[in-house]
Amino acid sequence: IAKEVAKLLEMKAQLGTDEGKHKFVLKTPKGTRDFGPREMAIRERAFKAIIACFRRHGAEVIDTPVFELKETLMGKYGEDSKLIYDLKDQGGELLSLRYDLTVPFARYLAMNKITNIKRYHIAKVYRRDNPAMTRGRYREFYQCDFDIAGQFDPMIPDAECLKIVHEILSDLQLGDFVIKVNDRRILDGMFAVCGVPDSRFRTICSSVDKLDKMPWEEVRSEMVGEKGLSPEAADRIGEYVQLHGGLELIEQLLQDPKLSQNKVAKEGLGDMKLLFEYLSLFGITGKISFDLSLARGLDYYTGVIFEAVLLQQDNEHVEEPLSVGSVAGGGRYDGLVGMFDPKGRKVPCVGVSIGIERIFSILEQRLEASEEKVRTTETQVLVASAQKKLLEERLKLISELWDAGIKAEMLYKKNPKLLNQLQYCEETGIPLVAIVGEQELKDGVVKLRIVASREEVNVRRESLVEEIRIRTSQC
Amino acid sequence: IAKEVAKLLEMKAQLGTDEGKHKFVLKTPKGTRDFGPREMAIRERAFKAIIACFRRHGAEVIDTPVFELKETLMGKYGEDSKLIYDLKDQGGELLSLRYDLTVPFARYLAMNKITNIKRYHIAKVYRRDNPAMTRGRYREFYQCDFDIAGQFDPMIPDAECLKIVHEILSDLQLGDFVIKVNDRRILDGMFAVCGVPDSRFRTICSSVDKLDKMPWEEVRSEMVGEKGLSPEAADRIGEYVQLHGGLELIEQLLQDPKLSQNKVAKEGLGDMKLLFEYLSLFGITGKISFDLSLARGLDYYTGVIFEAVLLQQDNEHVEEPLSVGSVAGGGRYDGLVGMFDPKGRKVPCVGVSIGIERIFSILEQRLEASEEKVRTTETQVLVASAQKKLLEERLKLISELWDAGIKAEMLYKKNPKLLNQLQYCEETGIPLVAIVGEQELKDGVVKLRIVASREEVNVRRESLVEEIRIRTSQC
Numbered sequence: 001i002a003k004e005v006a007k008l009l010e011m012k013a014q015l016g017t018d019e020g021k022h023k024f025v026l027k028t029p030k031g032t033r034d035f036g037p038r039e040m041a042i043r044e045r046a047f048k049a050i051i052a053c054f055r056r057h058g059a060e061v062i063d064t065p066v067f068e069l070k071e072t073l074m075g076k077y078g079e080d081s082k083l084i085y086d087l088k089d090q091g092g093e094l095l096s097l098r099y100d101l102t103v104p105f106a107r108y109l110a111m112n113k114i115t116n117i118k119r120y121h122i123a124k125v126y127r128r129d130n131p132a133m134t135r136g137r138y139r140e141f142y143q144c145d146f147d148i149a150g151q152f153d154p155m156i157p158d159a160e161c162l163k164i165v166h167e168i169l170s171d172l173q174l175g176d177f178v179i180k181v182n183d184r185r186i187l188d189g190m191f192a193v194c195g196v197p198d199s200r201f202r203t204i205c206s207s208v209d210k211l212d213k214m215p216w217e218e219v220r221s222e223m224v225g226e227k228g229l230s231p232e233a234a235d236r237i238g239e240y241v242q243l244h245g246g247l248e249l250i251e252q253l254l255q256d257p258k259l260s261q262n263k264v265a266k267e268g269l270g271d272m273k274l275l276f277e278y279l280s281l282f283g284i285t286g287k288i289s290f291d292l293s294l295a296r297g298l299d300y301y302t303g304v305i306f307e308a309v310l311l312q313q314d315n316e317h318v319e320e321p322l323s324v325g326s327v328a329g330g331g332r333y334d335g336l337v338g339m340f341d342p343k344g345r346k347v348p349c350v351g352v353s354i355g356i357e358r359i360f361s362i363l364e365q366r367l368e369a370s371e372e373k374v375r376t377t378e379t380q381v382l383v384a385s386a387q388k389k390l391l392e393e394r395l396k397l398i399s400e401l402w403d404a405g406i407k408a409e410m411l412y413k414k415n416p417k418l419l420n421q422l423q424y425c426e427e428t429g430i431p432l433v434a435i436v437g438e439q440e441l442k443d444g445v446v447k448l449r450i451v452a453s454r455e456e457v458n459v460r461r462e463s464l465v466e467e468i469r470i471r472t473s474q475c
Numbered sequence: 476i477a478k479e480v481a482k483l484l485e486m487k488a489q490l491g492t493d494e495g496k497h498k499f500v501l502k503t504p505k506g507t508r509d510f511g512p513r514e515m516a517i518r519e520r521a522f523k524a525i526i527a528c529f530r531r532h533g534a535e536v537i538d539t540p541v542f543e544l545k546e547t548l549m550g551k552y553g554e555d556s557k558l559i560y561d562l563k564d565q566g567g568e569l570l571s572l573r574y575d576l577t578v579p580f581a582r583y584l585a586m587n588k589i590t591n592i593k594r595y596h597i598a599k600v601y602r603r604d605n606p607a608m609t610r611g612r613y614r615e616f617y618q619c620d621f622d623i624a625g626q627f628d629p630m631i632p633d634a635e636c637l638k639i640v641h642e643i644l645s646d647l648q649l650g651d652f653v654i655k656v657n658d659r660r661i662l663d664g665m666f667a668v669c670g671v672p673d674s675r676f677r678t679i680c681s682s683v684d685k686l687d688k689m690p691w692e693e694v695r696s697e698m699v700g701e702k703g704l705s706p707e708a709a710d711r712i713g714e715y716v717q718l719h720g721g722l723e724l725i726e727q728l729l730q731d732p733k734l735s736q737n738k739v740a741k742e743g744l745g746d747m748k749l750l751f752e753y754l755s756l757f758g759i760t761g762k763i764s765f766d767l768s769l770a771r772g773l774d775y776y777t778g779v780i781f782e783a784v785l786l787q788q789d790n791e792h793v794e795e796p797l798s799v800g801s802v803a804g805g806g807r808y809d810g811l812v813g814m815f816d817p818k819g820r821k822v823p824c825v826g827v828s829i830g831i832e833r834i835f836s837i838l839e840q841r842l843e844a845s846e847e848k849v850r851t852t853e854t855q856v857l858v859a860s861a862q863k864k865l866l867e868e869r870l871k872l873i874s875e876l877w878d879a880g881i882k883a884e885m886l887y888k889k890n891p892k893l894l895n896q897l898q899y900c901e902e903t904g905i906p907l908v909a910i911v912g913e914q915e916l917k918d919g920v921v922k923l924r925i926v927a928s929r930e931e932v933n934v935r936r937e938s939l940v941e942e943i944r945i946r947t948s949q950c
Contacts, residue, residue, distance in 0.1 A: 037535035152887035412627035
């Protein structure tokens, strides 16, 4: 009966829409948004800083298609696989939109038999998640990934990834932050000594991952109730996961009677110590916290994992402080490429992903609060006329300027008023106006007006390009 | 029976795959490709030239989601709608991947009630077409769009779009080209005076559009056979569509006893004359051909249309000359935004789309022929060591360099051989090596090696950043 009722309701709903006039919905899909010129200006500023950092570290750049064969993505994301967007079967291959840039990167390495590369990739990824757009959580969002693939001496590339996060978050001036670090091997060792059965490591790890959103009591009851862990084991985990600190905590755990007996944990702790040594040579340990509660959701991590979190600040400009959480994350995944290689050959990898949407939210909010005027064009000069019937002269002059590489605009009117032309400059921030008039044409000059100072100078036509270059070189 | 057979064959095919060991297919989806570091270097070079041109003309930039509501795209592309990629219905909205950037742009304008904007948008679009990848035809490909929206005096923005195509194709040095120009109103008028019924204008226009791929005889027989046009009407069209030329052809047609009597044709010819005047002020009529056979496939054009074609050249470097065809196209679409506006308010638009994939194919092929070495990183200096046990010193130095904004790399080895470090520079084009050694550390200097000349100089540590900047400033 319930089924039949549902069917009838659906039919009624359909009739409802068909009955009235068809109402066209003018919107972007759920969880997505347009970027207008102002948002793009902010976005490009952030990308510029991020790309400069990746380039500074010697990265190449690659790009992959927005969709992959469905089977390429299958079995890589654990519980999150349900969030993958599939394409409709229109005949031919079954395709899905990429969920991250890491799995396509691993597929690219295996397909091209590349065993050694340092690359970045900035592109959109897609997740059918519950969007929370005010907090920067979207269904279509950018990731900025930097990864180092290859067989190297331990912790050197891992340390560089953390240095990169540190550089980017500092460059973008997002306020205080902390980079939490842990190691999947330390987690696994901890689970083992706490009495978690081997087969439950991953699912218990998923529960630990929720500690940044839920209090320990709720996570504990998920472990015990839903996942059937013994209360004693859960309590032992509870003691470990509240630990966080620096080198001294690593030393302490290396002496821990139980953990130090576990082979993988000991390996993880040894590498963690080495990592801290390198980070101290980089001078960034002040922002690093070795945190046993950090677990990361994805299945494919095998060693070091990390996540950068912005710290809440008392911000006088903003009424309601934005809760942003994690802005970057990553880790080591030594097994992923081998999953794609026909012979299972492994390529060790470590990488970081900058979650740019949350960073945009902060930059946007800050800009609104500051009332800073953002220019959305780079135009150096407006070609204007003071009298009528000078369209041809304006077209000739602007063409000369374009051909000389000057960024120039004009109003698309035959006879625009001078006032309107000057107003256009004020509105859009164009610093100069090149005014052609009857008298100037006769004299072989152009009147150059500096918008800010309202100063006007006559410039010989052949010197105009040079004059514009000099006057806008400080912009 | 046919149905049953199909079912059985499908079952058999499925058994076939399940029987043997599952063979994992390591590939990108049909009609798509990865861009490796070398291809990306070429791609970014082309984008840089295109963006510089768009910026020079005062354009802002926007971005829209990769998918739209399915209904947003419906009824915009005529016969080509069958090539749209749909997403699977996973509950929620029905979505499709964008087919071009023009329809999303029109949706964006209507949604945000924008009546006046000059913007560019560079992004991937998706078409389930038959790929011909060697000729640069893909299912996922970039479009670089520049559009001017707003109510302006006739032909001024239209002329600027053509100027932009001219600048970009010249900047990219793609060889000789011609930009064909026509007007939908001239075509419609021509159809009318040739005796095509009003209702067949669009379908006959589609046939004319095929003239760049088929000889007239075939197009004629499609018109007469498939589309039921009278042979006399087809022959009259046949006479017109072989015409192409410049201002003199426009003048001739303005005197044409039949065409000059048709209102829309006359309007179109008048505007075409004005356009040629403006283009002559821009000094680019040499590459412009008014061509009555140009029709353009898409439904939404209402006025001027144009298409840039590269001309085949005798190229000594290339054995088999690449057939590339159209590399840019566009036109005026004054009705599209109104289709999205609830009250049907129109926003006149004109725009151009650069088909970058074909341009890549040419640039790639040319680069291969030239054997030019393309650098894929920007690294200025490799931090190296001549002796063992200097990892810590290398890490300290590279960190100093990064923090000073120098692009620096090091090998991820504890004790790399000097020869390997120097070889890495040769392979990747790094111009400088900063070598730390016991003696240099004691003396407070770093040995700077210039890779090309093998010259080595000792530089005081505090002057190293400045020295690297000076020595790489010409790069």
